[in-house]
Amino acid sequence: MSSARPHVLVVYKRTTYQRYQGQSSARLAQLLREKDSSVENLLASHEAHLATMRKTRAALERLGCDATFVHKVRTAPEGKIDLVVTVGGDGTLLWASHIVDAKTKMVAINSAPETSVGYFCAGTGENVEEVLESALTGKLRATKLTRxxxxxxxxxxxxxxxxxxxxxxxxxxxxxxxxxxxxxxxxxxxxxxxxxxxxxxxxxxxxxxxxxxxxxxxxxxxxx
Structure with missing residues (x-):
């Protein structure tokens, strides 16, 4: 990496648990207490996602990056972005791809691989720092996708x-x-x-x- 701090945009998802919690928290709490099959993996996936987010933040700090974290982004980011990182699953990558031009590098991290589809993801919370460092230094093998x-x-x-x-x-x-x-x-x-x-x-x-x-x-x- 160069001496300048790399500018990284991190686009992350909200978990299903987070979305439901704000709408019907009492009902959700009841289902979780009862260990209902409909929410069997909900909390585990949520906690795995949060853990991956913490690891991603820590990795970017150790790598000396100037990182901006956003939940949803609808317009192209201003200024030069060296790398766009998505933390979630394939859906998060697809969402972020709508605002990224062909010259901007992207890498996806699957935040909850036990329950999330990560066909396009290059890593998980277990190897996030290694993947990010490889992406920033150009060592990660790139795949060009047609849009x-x-x-x-x-x-x-x-x-x-x-x-x-x-x-x-x-x-x-x-x-x-x-x-x-x-x-x-x-x-x-x-x-x-x-x-x-x-x-x-x-x-x-x-x-x-x-x-x-x-x-x-x-x-x-x-x-x-």
Whole structure:
């Protein structure tokens, strides 16, 4: 690392426990006391996430970073950011990817690997300092992911779709009529909708709908 302090933006999730606690704490407390199956892993995941957050803060301090922690960020950060770190699961990375340009490095830390999906995550609380140091020094192997742009009636909705999009009727039970054009081919369809996405989104809903899992570094898009 250079002598200047690296500027790091940390985007972290709120746990399910934290979200429910503010809405119906009495009911949640009752379920936790009763050890109800619906909240079996809720508190354990929450505590694992908080522990990973503490380890992430400590690691960034030891690495001499100027770190800013935010829960949700809707616009691109001001000033130079050397690294964006997400602490949560894949959903946290996907959220943060919407505001990050192609030149900014990102690394994801799975804060509760026992219960959280971390397909895109490079580490956990157990090796967070090692992963962050490798990312900051350029030693961590990077993977470039293709993102997709989306327009509706000629108006750009997003140019940074990493996962997938679903075009459908507002009512999921209703049929959608649409035309697909690709190069010199055109086809009219009537169905429940169409999923479209790049390789990073090919392991989720698109796969469940019959799509293929694309190599993670592929630049192809697919729709089903």
């Amino acid at each position: 997709m742009g989306v327009e509706i009636d000629g108006e750009c909705v997003s140019r940074r779709v990493l996962n997938d999009v679903l075009f459908s009727h507002r009512c999921p039970a209703a049929a959608s009529k649409y035309q697909i054009r690709f190069r010199d081919r055109e086809e009219s369809q009537l169905s429940s909708g169409i999923w479209a996405g790049p390789a990073a989104g090919s392991t989720a809903a698109i796969r469940s709908a019959g799509g293929k899992v694309l190599p993670i570094g592929s630049r192809k898009l697919q729709w089903v």
